[in-house]
Structures are given as structure tokens and as C-alpha cells.
Amino acid sequence: MGSSALSLTLLLMSFIHSGLTQDLPRSTLTVTPDSPVFTGERVSLKCVINSDHSVWRYEWDKGSTKVSERHTVNRNTLTIERSETSDAGQYTCRGHIDGRSVSSQSSSAVSLSVKVLPTSTLTVTPDSPVFTGERVILKCVIESDSDWRWRNVLTYDWRSDWTYYQTEWRYVWYKGRKDNNVILKHSQHYTVNGDTLTIRGATESDQDQFWCRGERDERPNSSQSSSASLSVMDLPTSTLTVTPDSPVFTGETVNLTCVINSDHSDWRYEWYKGTNNSVMLQTSERYTVNTDTLTIRGVNESDQDQFWCRGQRDGRPNSSQESERINLSANASRSAQISVFNILSFLLAACPYLLATVVLLFKCCRARVISTEDQSQYVVTEE
Structure with a gap:
């Protein structure tokens, strides 16, 4: 009888104790956006406490340490601006009520994974x-x-x-x-x-x-x-020279040389003649193209034009800059000029003699005409 009463008393006391005490409120932690997050993203961790109280002060933990001051806490939300790989880890939260030794249960740990952006x-x-x-x-x-x-x-x-x-x-x-x-x-x-x-x-x-x-x-x-x-x-520069110096004379042989300012020696040289509609020159009866030299044999007036050159190669740089355009001027040959000069000199030297000869011829002709007229008059008088 005594033992039964004792058991009943203990059972009643346990019921009374359970009615007066409650389990600590539970905390739930969520992460936005979903993990993994990427470096530079804005991450929000929200702590929700299953309680009717609204005056909770929230505490955040990362592993066994408090979160750094770089993070922003606004009531039940922890915000990470421009997340970094160092933000990765296990996060938990719980709440406290100031003035009372009351706190919620710590939330289950949430793992935050931070990946670097694709490279x-x-x-x-x-x-x-x-x-x-x-x-x-x-x-x-x-x-x-x-x-x-x-x-x-x-x-x-x-x-x-x-x-x-x-x-x-x-x-x-x-x-x-x-x-x-x-x-x-x-x-x-x-x-x-x-x-x-x-x-x-x-x-x-x-x-x-x-x-x-x-x-x-x-x-x-x-x-x-x-x-x-x-x-x-810049592409390598090209320099064009003419030998002999312009103007040249018809019939002369002229050499044009193209020099490219480059360490490469495998240049292929291109030669052009003309202004707007330039023509590429090839070896022909009068033109000889020999790598960096163009030879014109027997210059004539048709060669009086603009000439320019440039280089091409298979490697880089695969071309040079165009050279400056040189005007080739072709004058009459020296022998022709000397012949004309000699003729003019002879004519000038012989001019007085020619003039005297013309005067003598004129006088002879006139005297002859007068003599013929006198003879005609004499014949008429005798009759």
C-alpha cells in the first residue's frame, strides 16, 4: 500500500514538471541562393525560430568562431556581400532573449560552399x-x-x-x-x-x-x-634609289634599287609603274627584274613615269611598306643634243658667207637682166 502511494506521487510530480517546462524553441537556418554560391554573389542566411516571441537577438556562428565584421546582420538575416572562398564553411544560428536566460536551440549546421567563377x-x-x-x-x-x-x-x-x-x-x-x-x-x-x-x-x-x-x-x-x-x-620601310640620277637621257641604262629596312633576307620584290592604275613590272625585253634591282635598258620617253617598290615574304611580317614614288624623267640623248648644236653652230658661222653669196647671186642676176634689156633696145634702134 505504501509503495503504491509512493509510485502514484512520483507519477503526479513528473506530470506537473512536464507541464511547467517546455523544450527550447527550435531554430531553422536557410541559405539564398542555394549552395554552392559563386564568388561575388550576394548571399543571405535567414534564421527562423519556432516561437511566439518576436524579441529575439540572433547569434551567428561559423564553425567554432563568430562571423566576421565584413558580414551584415539585420535582425534574423545575415548578408554576405560579394562572397569569397573564405566564406565557405558550416553556419549555425540561435536566438537569445535579453534580460532572461532564455535561448533557442542552435540550428542544424548549414554548409556553405563557395566556388570561384568560371575562368x-x-x-x-x-x-x-x-x-x-x-x-x-x-x-x-x-x-x-x-x-x-x-x-x-x-x-x-x-x-x-x-x-x-x-x-x-x-x-x-x-x-x-x-x-x-x-x-x-x-x-x-x-x-x-x-x-x-x-x-x-x-x-x-x-x-x-x-x-x-x-x-x-x-x-x-x-x-x-x-x-x-x-x-x-609598323611594317618595315622600303627605300627606292635611281642610278644615274634623274633626269636620265634616252638610250641610257637605268638601275632602280629597293632597300627594305628589315633583318629578314627572304623578301620577294615587287616593282610598279604608274600613278593611279599602277602596273606590276616583270622581266621583259627592256626590263630586267633581279631581286632588289630593276634595270631599264635603253630608256625612252615611255619610261617617263612614277616608279615604286615593296617587298613580300611568306613569314611575318609578310609585306613591307610601299616605297616613296620616284618620278623618272627622260630627256633626249646627249649625242642628239650635240648634233643639233653642231648644225646650229655651223649655220650661224656660215651665215655671213651665205648672205654674201646670196647678195652676189642677186647682183649677177640683176646685171644679167639689165644687159639683156640694153641689147633689146639697140636692136630696135638700128631698124
């Missing part, structure tokens, strides 16, 4: 330095992001089916310093075609830093940027 690699073809006038192709390659994004599809038996997929990148092209650049668009000089930027006819103004970056609608919505420095050099 992009910028390549330049041909290799820098490039030469003025060359066609330059810049290609932006973003690493395959099949490991970066997945979709969780729940099957009918509630098993997770992780499916990798990716969306198309939109490529953005920049020129200039990282802190002061301009976005390149399709223009007369630049062709933007997805992952490729083409420079048509490079100039000195293209000597700069070029950047590319990928953007898209899915996460990660951007890639890291990549840069390449483009150096642009």
Missing part, C-alpha cells in the same frame, strides 16, 4: 606583336561549366537525380585599362561574333589591353574576366 582565357592570333594592316583575331574561351550548375529533379520515389546542364554565354569585349575601358561593339573596324573579336587592318590605335568576359541568365551568371596585351608595330 575565361583570351587568345590572340597571330601572336603579338602584330603589324599594321594585319587581320587580328581574339578568341575568348570560357571553361566548361558542366561542373558549375546542376538541377535537382525529384523522381517519384523521392531520389535526387542530379542533371548537369549549361546555357549559352554572351560575350562582352572591352578595350583599355581595367578601371577605365570601353565596351567594343560591331563596327567598321571591329567584328564581334560571339566568342570572337576580329580587328580588320590593325593600326597603332589598337595597341592596348583587351578584355573578355561571359554573361548569361543562369548561375553562375558571369565568368572571370581575362585580358591580353596587343602590341602593334
Whole structure:
């Protein structure tokens, strides 16, 4: 009887104790966006305490340490701006009521994984330095992001089916310093075609830093940027000389020599004659093309024109600049000029004698005419 009463008393006391005490409120921690997150993204961790109280003071822990001051806490939300790989770890939260030794249970640990953005690699073809006038192709390659994004599809038996997929990148092209650049668009000089930027006819103004970056609608919505420095050099210069000096004389042999300011020796020389519609000269009856020298045999008036040269080769640079145009002037030959001079000199020297001869002839003719007239008059008188 006594033992039964004792048991009943203990049972009643346990019921009373359980009615007066409650379990600590539970805390639930959620992360937005879903983990993994990517460097640079804004991450929000929200702590929800299952309680009717609304005056909780929230405490955040990362592993066994408090979160850093770089993070922003606003009531039940912890915000990480521009997340970094160092933000990865296990996060927990719980609540306290000031003035009372009351706290919630710590939430289950939530693992935050932070991945770096996909890398992009910028390549330049041909290799820098490039030469003025060359066609330059810049290609932006973003690493395959099949490991970066997945979709969780729940099957009918509630098993997770992780499916990798990716969306198309939109490529953005920049020129200039990282802190002061301009976005390149399709223009007369630049062709933007997805992952490729083409420079048509490079100039000195293209000597700069070029950047590319990928953007898209899915996460990660951007890639890291990549840069390449483009150096642009002038083509080798060409110098044209004429021997003998112009003007030359008809019938002379003239040599034109093309000198290219370059360390390369495998140049093929091209020779041109004319102004607007220049004609390339080949070895012929009167022209001899011998690598860097053009020989004109027996110059005549048809050779009086503009001449210029340039070099071509198989390697880079594959051409030189055009030489300055030289005007070739062809005058009459010296022998012809001397013959004419001699004739004129002889005529001038003989002129007095010729004049005297003409006068004597004139007088003789006149005297003869007068003598004939006198004889005619004498005959008439005798009759």
C-alpha cells in the first residue's frame, strides 16, 4: 500500500514538471541562393525560430568562431556581400532573449560552399606583336561549366537525380585599362561574333589591353574576366634609289634599287609603274627584274613615269611598306643634243658667207637682166 502511494506521487510530480517546462524553441537556418554560391554573389542566411516571441537577438556562428565584421546582420538575416572562398564553411544560428536566460536551440549546421567563377582565357592570333594592316583575331574561351550548375529533379520515389546542364554565354569585349575601358561593339573596324573579336587592318590605335568576359541568365551568371596585351608595330620601310640620277637621257641604262629596312633576307620584290592604275613590272625585253634591282635598258620617253617598290615574304611580317614614288624623267640623248648644236653652230658661222653669196647671186642676176634689156633696145634702134 505504501509503495503504491509512493509510485502514484512520483507519477503526479513528473506530470506537473512536464507541464511547467517546455523544450527550447527550435531554430531553422536557410541559405539564398542555394549552395554552392559563386564568388561575388550576394548571399543571405535567414534564421527562423519556432516561437511566439518576436524579441529575439540572433547569434551567428561559423564553425567554432563568430562571423566576421565584413558580414551584415539585420535582425534574423545575415548578408554576405560579394562572397569569397573564405566564406565557405558550416553556419549555425540561435536566438537569445535579453534580460532572461532564455535561448533557442542552435540550428542544424548549414554548409556553405563557395566556388570561384568560371575562368575565361583570351587568345590572340597571330601572336603579338602584330603589324599594321594585319587581320587580328581574339578568341575568348570560357571553361566548361558542366561542373558549375546542376538541377535537382525529384523522381517519384523521392531520389535526387542530379542533371548537369549549361546555357549559352554572351560575350562582352572591352578595350583599355581595367578601371577605365570601353565596351567594343560591331563596327567598321571591329567584328564581334560571339566568342570572337576580329580587328580588320590593325593600326597603332589598337595597341592596348583587351578584355573578355561571359554573361548569361543562369548561375553562375558571369565568368572571370581575362585580358591580353596587343602590341602593334609598323611594317618595315622600303627605300627606292635611281642610278644615274634623274633626269636620265634616252638610250641610257637605268638601275632602280629597293632597300627594305628589315633583318629578314627572304623578301620577294615587287616593282610598279604608274600613278593611279599602277602596273606590276616583270622581266621583259627592256626590263630586267633581279631581286632588289630593276634595270631599264635603253630608256625612252615611255619610261617617263612614277616608279615604286615593296617587298613580300611568306613569314611575318609578310609585306613591307610601299616605297616613296620616284618620278623618272627622260630627256633626249646627249649625242642628239650635240648634233643639233653642231648644225646650229655651223649655220650661224656660215651665215655671213651665205648672205654674201646670196647678195652676189642677186647682183649677177640683176646685171644679167639689165644687159639683156640694153641689147633689146639697140636692136630696135638700128631698124
